[in-house]
Amino acid sequence: MRRMWQTLWWHHFFLLWTTINGQTRYSIPEELKRGSVVGNLAKDLGLGLSEIFERKLRVASEAGKQYFSVDAGKGELLVNDRIDREALCGQSASCVLPLQVVIEDPLQLHRIEVEIRDINDNSPSFLSNELSLKLAESAAVGTRFPLESATDPDVGSNSLKSYTLSKNECCSLRIKEIEGGKTVPELVLDKPLDREKKAVHKILLTGLDGGSPARSGTSQIIINVLDINDNFPVFEKNVYRVTLGEKSMRGAAVIKPKATDADEGLNGDIEFSFGSRTPDSVLSVFDINTLTGEITLKGTLDYETTRSYDIDLTAKDKGSPEMQGHCRVQVDISDYNDNPPEIVFTSQPKPVREDAPGGTVVALISARDLDSGENGKVTLQLPKGSPFTLKPSFSNNYALVTSGALDRESFSEYNIEITATDSGSPPLSSKKVIPVSITDVNDNPPAFTQPSYNVYLKENGVPGSILYSVSASDRDFGENAKISYSILDSKVQDVSVSSYVYINSDNGSIYSMHSFDYEKLKVFQIHVQAKDQGSPSLSGNATVHVFILDQNDNAPAVIYPSSAALGSFSQQRMPRSAKAAHLLTKVTAVDADSGHNAWISYRLAEATDASLFTVNLYTGEVRTKRAVSEQDDSSQRLLIEIKDDGEPVRSATVTVSVLLEDGLHEPILDLRQKSAEPSQKGGRVTLYLIVSLASVSVLSLLTFLILAVKCIRNSRSSGSCCMRRSDCDEYKNPNRNLQIQLNTDGPIKYVEVLGGDMLSQSQSFRSCMSPMSEYSDFTLIKPSSTADFKEVISVLDASLPDSTWTFESQQGRPVWKPCPPAETSSITINSSCTVPKKESSVRARDWILIDFCILFFFL
Template sequence: MTKRIGYRDWRWQAFWWHHFFLLWSTIDAQTRYSIPEELKQGSVVGNLAKDLGLALSEIYYRNLRVASETGKQYFSVDAGKGELVVNDRIDREVLCGQSARCVLPLQIVTENPLQLHRIEIEVRDINDNSPVFITEEKYLKIAESTATGIRFPLDIAQDQDVGSNSVKSYTLSKNECFSLKLKELSGDRQVPELVLEKPLDREKQSVHQLLLTALDGGNPVKTGTTKIVVTVLDINDNVPVFKKPLYNVSVHENIVSGSVLVKVEAADADEGVNGEIQYAFAEHTPESLLSVFQLNPDTGEISLIGPLDYESNAVHEIRITAKDKGVPEMEGHCRVQIVVIDMNDNAPEIVLTSKPNPVREDAPKGTVVALISARDRDSGNNGKVSLELKSGPPFTLKPSFSDNYALITSGVLDRERFSEYNIEITATDSGSPPLTSKKSVLVTITDVNDNPPIFGQPSYDVYLKENGVPGSILYSVSASDLDFGENAKVSYSILDSKVQDVSVSSYVYINSDNGSIYSMHSFDYEKLKVFQIQVQAKDQGSPSLSSNATIHVFILDQNDNAPAVIYPSSAAMGSLSHQRMPRSAKAGHLVTKVTAVDADSGHNAWISYRLAEATDASLFTVSLYTGEVRTKRAVSEQDDSSQRLLIDIKDDGEPIQSSTVTVSIILEDGLHEPILDLRHKVAEPSKKTGRITLYLILSLASVSVLSLVTFLILAVKCIRNSRSSSTCCMRRTDSDDYKNPNRNLQIQLNTDGPIKYVEVLGGDMLSQSQSFRSCMSPMSEYSDFTLIKPSSTTDFKEVISVLDASLPDSTWTFESQQVRTKKKRTVDRSHFNRKPLNLLFCLNHPKIITPFQKNVVGFLFVGLFFVFASVYFFPSTQS
């Protein structure tokens, strides 16, 4: 039983390998080695690293390994020498059976990059098996009346070796009645036949014992023997004869069980019982055939009782005997060959030659992810397999050789959208109807730092009360990163910048982990009203990515300053203020005016005045908002000559801050006449004062008209120059830059709450600098130009950086005796025309405004100054 099962497995393997090597033989340019079977473990097959063009250092780095398609690992790689060595006993007969060629296909896999090489190892046969007969003894019954020349087929010997090592000849022991003949069959096979050379005589010898020897073609020759026992029968001298010695039948493997496959027929020339025939399977028919086929002993019909499988056995050969019922029995022989026709009954298989590696999201198109092979146990078109991917994922299959494919990337990967892909591969054969199978391959996408941290908004407005507690939190910013792991870990920092010439890090600090910003000390609104913080969020990727956000910190005023008296000046210094007043003063007479200021702003700086104490409260009153001290009634002779007033000054803040001033008033009798004379003179202006007033009015009108005309001419000239060049202040040649080397032009950008203003500082190097401040309100399209107090000179580099950050659409050119800096950008002409600051630059440009024109403008300013000064300081002449 065991021998029969092994024989069936051997036949199946031989058939499978035969078709596999036929398919594999179409591949060119493959490495092949040839070795004999039964090599010892550790024997060297060949230098694999050298033949594949790999250095010894690459064997370990690229993880060179052998992937066998047979399921058993017969070979391995010596990592130290790069040699392919035998890993297990190789029995050619087990692997390839009776196939003429025995080739083991191996897949050599290397990584980094992932590659697949194919080699073939031919296993040569050695004469390690002797011919073996199925039975040790063969019994024949031959009637004595049998005519000479009749042939009796004998069992053939089986030799698991192939080629020259298989069975080549047979010999028969010497016997005068019998001889041995060899019958040629298809496939270069020979069947020994026992030939009756002379009539048998049972009375002389009833039993003949012969020895049949099978010899192979190996060196040395190996043999196998079987004993033939011939019993001579005395009667029934006609043998049943089949109509055909060989019956060929082709059936589909999906034929229904119970179907009749073929009917064999034999005839016997004898009569009566000697001519009655019964059919039976030959002795020693394998159990594998008996479980599939059934023979009707009376009719000779062979029917199917078990499943047929083309992949297990494509050809079945059955030996049938026909025996009569005579005495002695006579039997005839025939062979039935049943060829199984393949049907598409096996679905294709998808095999992962290498597991998919994680893929970086920045992997280029065409990156190999995994190696995949397909196979189908069917033959012909039924075994042709094609693979396809479900549309959607950015992957495709690239054929390599035979039914091997490489899974490669075909598009852009983005881990933030899809961190992994479950790729469904469908295998379809070419049968009718086609069969399919599916396999899912999970590909993981690894993260690359391709996303910077993103703040919730580009800028933040923070309002902070002054006099806060140092160390209190100002604000918390947060940035998110779409990446993963270290690439998504965000740290926060404050970019270095200047606030009132001091590094911003001395004002605030930030928690690098959570983005919370804390104050280093309390803030004073009167010293600092607004400042900016540049916060940077940086991830920990390589290289790291970052983004910035701007935080505008507005200091809110608190009522922390009391009103300060600035007039009378003596009261401001802390001493008593003394005032004189005539006794002839009437009601409403202005005695003095108390003026106070508050360093706070808004409501906190609104000041009110109140008379807290007085020597005579009925004599004086204080204006609530102006601080004017006037008489409530006329002074009488009974009033004390010395009056003392205590005036309370309060602001409108919360809590209220206040201060007091004491005014001492002396009532005198001799002051009324000069005052009356003065009033009389004022009331009746002379003809001379009227002329002065007329001159002042004419001067003011003429200077104003001349100033207006001059500014219009300069404006037109600036506009024309702005059209001809990108900026009115651009110099055409380098030689023009130093025509006036002793002049300085400095511009300073300042911020006062929502008001942005630029200070323009100019003057000779040896003279006091003059400051011109351009205040521009962000709420209006046009800005006003005002002249403010002189300011000290600042560094040109700071001016350039400030202007570059705040007014990016302007073009600036600065000169000094020592430093010349130019920064040019494209200028929007409409924007240029809207900014009075550009007009100021044009006024300072020697190419546009000549020195003479500058002097004219200067004289106009001086004239305007004197006119307004005259009007202000001589109000009596204009009344």
């Protein structure tokens, strides 16, 4: 009952304990039952009951064993296991058990101390229940014999306090104090011994502690009275003190105490030995020479286990009875830096977002060293260049925090090597690697393999076929790296591009919605967007240029001769007086295709008389191979085949019916005869004609001189001579361009002229020229639609046939016409157009009109 009230008193004393120096301190008696309340931890730390569970409060003990736990429902600190103060702290006056309270989200560390108070649960005890002494009967009164000291694991008032000796007739008890506040009982001889009266004395030695109630332990002393040898060995000192290094080698000499005996012979021969109650912990480490008394080291020393040894030495003579002398050797162990520091995780590291601000706590760690003094002082270091740093807390506790920018794409995980070094000489160190993973943030947009792609697609393809596959990558991870593809809305010939193509959102494959016609659409653009699944999502764009390649899907179309009623049929008349190489007619055909597919050749497939007519392969001119004879039929039929150069070849035919007639030249002869008759009126007309022709010639010469001077000036200022169509449409619209494409592959020369606004429908003009013909025609075929052309492409190859070309404008459309081959052999045409600034000039067309007006006036 008394024990219960004492426990209750201590419990109330503990509840009134307050925090000291910012740390919570509790005090409890040892041996409390499991589940006993230590204190209200939540209240003392200022936490609500809900926070204990939500923030995962836990208690960690530095002692290794978990003696305490937390009641999450009440926030109380409970005893988790039996606490034996003597096992934890031994004979230390103060027994404090440090605890660490870890709270997560956010991480916090609190240090509390629990003082374990001693209770009188141990009785004083002797190493042996029986002590045998041999005393000579001649022992002088007052002689002292040291007795075995009792030990009590308890401390304070509960420790050993006094000794008592049972009632006897020869001896008394005396307590001797030695260094360190310890007491040693000594047996004092009060009366001379008489072996003949009593040879054996039995005395009971009792040790008492100061507890309430007091506890005691006993040991029986048996005194055997011996005869004669009345001198015992005497040591020079009662206590020897020596310091020994922790790393001393085995066999090293510790100390050599000296003892003397006044007797002679065997009574003066001394043997040394350890005391009879010497513990095994001493016997396993030290050895003694029985003849010299030298103590040597035979085991290993560990300062962290035992810091000092108390050795009892006995010197015995060989007399009869033998006499003993006693002394004590205290061996102090000096610390050696033989324990490397240790790094302990207080909390495991957590993943960190790559956009985490500086100072974000990653983990809580602590450092400790089993050595003492300078050997136990520990410092922690991180490698240079690490985006982390250590923030000291208290008592060798640190917080690992971020100190720089993180980038998961560069380093997705850091293995932080922490080095712990003590201050010993030489210093010892240890390393520990802390893995810290970096979580991804959507900070990288998808990137295509290239900013633009060129796709070449044949016309008339199968709808639904794949055009191209674009690919984009994202340096992020997980959902932030998942990419979906889409086509941005744009216009192609005023129609949404989504009506032409569609894209697979998963793999970036682009498919056609229908087949394409090169003659209607030559090029268009697709703007593709790659978008990730992050929050917020990021995107990247790329442009796909689709070029439609021409296929030979159009047969040549006959322009001349052509008749709506007769189809490709022509009736021609030719005089029988026609000579060889007489030009009957010229067949003209065009092909809607381009390139090789539009190269046209003419061939005489059938003829009434194949020896009479021939067709030029490239120009389509129908001429006589020989002079017409009287034997030739008056009606000739020619079937002319027109073929292109595509694959497969496409063709068309035209039929020419020729009537050979006599007398077609007679009207001309009559006219010549009439005009040859001299008359006065005819002479005047001739004079007028001569004057008119001279005037027209002079005006034409002036016109051409003015044009030549203007062209030379333009060539000096812009480097080119401008053959312009209405001053290049005056280029009021900066988006209008002119593109001339030349293909010189093969016998047929192909030129394509493209012109128009960038944002409107362009116009296309083509020409087929043959270097093998005497005459070459530049025929306006048709305007065709083109896509946007951002640059003016001006190309004319030097391999053009030697011919003179002029440029005229008919109803707002440019037309190229050949000049007679006899006038010149070659001419170079620069396609770039130079527009004078704020300059109005007379067009070539106007000069020609002026010349015709003057000529008409004179006529």
